[in-house]
Amino acid sequence: MKRYILSILAGAALTACFSFNEPETVKNEPGTEIKQGWKSLFDGKTTAGWHIYGKGAISSAWKAEGGAIHLDPAARKQGVAGGDLITDQEYDNFHLKLEWKIAKNGNSGVIFYVHEDPEKYHATYNTGPEMQVLDNEGHVDAKIHKHRAxxxxxxxxxxxxxxKPAGQWNKAEIVANQGKLEMFLNGTKVVSTTMWGEDWRKLVAGSKFASMPGFGTFKSGKIAFQDHGDEVWYRNIMIKKL
Structure with a gap:
């Protein structure tokens, strides 16, 4: 019996050692350290830590409500200026986790390694690669190869x-470390590549970004949520520096 109990205890210890549960939040505030080296980029209540690209202020078209950052296109129709929402801080090697939900027929994106210099680069996508956020069933962009969610x-x-369909939450991850880029959607690795080498430059040269000399060249930058004029939500936004 003693040997049996020791065996159970040893098994439990191994299980604890190799547990890969989601990091547990200590405090839900921007920049707060949470377990395993993660930081929250959204406190669930305000847009603190974020601003509009090229501007020092936030746009009221982006709202913190219901535990998510929400782009309200109705506000834009009422004359409120929009723009891409961008982090105050820059990141080089990182692991980003978040959830997104897009409205029917909607389009947005998570853009990273954004170099904020609006006089030289008028938009976030002039420098930062993008993980597409899209309603594949309803948006015309889904008909274009390499433009789907x-x-x-x-x-x-x-x-x-x-x-998942429009109106449902999707879990996305972007891991960028020493040029190695991996992207996950709903637990599945969907993209894997290496940035900044000759193969990357050829990839860019064959894309719509070929005429943008700063695109995909920066090794540190900000993270942005794209304002494509459609309703979109982001929540549970966490990052870990690698």
Missing amino acids: GDLYDLIPCSKETV
Whole structure:
């Protein structure tokens, strides 16, 4: 019996050692350290830590409500200026986790390695690659190869489509470490590539970004949520520096 109990205890210890549960939040505030080195980029209540690209302020078209950051296109129709929402801080090697939900026929994107210099680069996509956020069933962009949800926009298509329909939450991850780029959608790795080498430059040269000399060249930058004029939500936004 003693040997049996020791065996059970040893098994429990191994299970604890190799548990890969989601990081547990200590405090839900921007920049707060959470377990396993993660930080929250959204406190669930405000847009603190974010601003509009090229501007020091936030746009009221982007709202913190219902535990999510929400782009309200109705506000834009009422004359409120929009723009891409961007982090105050820059990141080089990182693991980003978030959830997104798109409205029917909607389009948005998660753009990273954004170099914020609006006098030289008028938009976030002039420098930052994008993980596409899209209603594949309703938006015309879905008819274009490499423009579907989860694609590395206009560069690499998903290896497998795992996106959920409009109105449902999707879990996305972007891991960028020393040039190695991996993207996950709903638990499945959908894109894997290496940035900044000769193969990357050829990839960019064959895309719509070929005429943008700064695109995909920066090794540190900000993270942006694209304002494409459609309703979109982002929540549970966490990042870990690698």
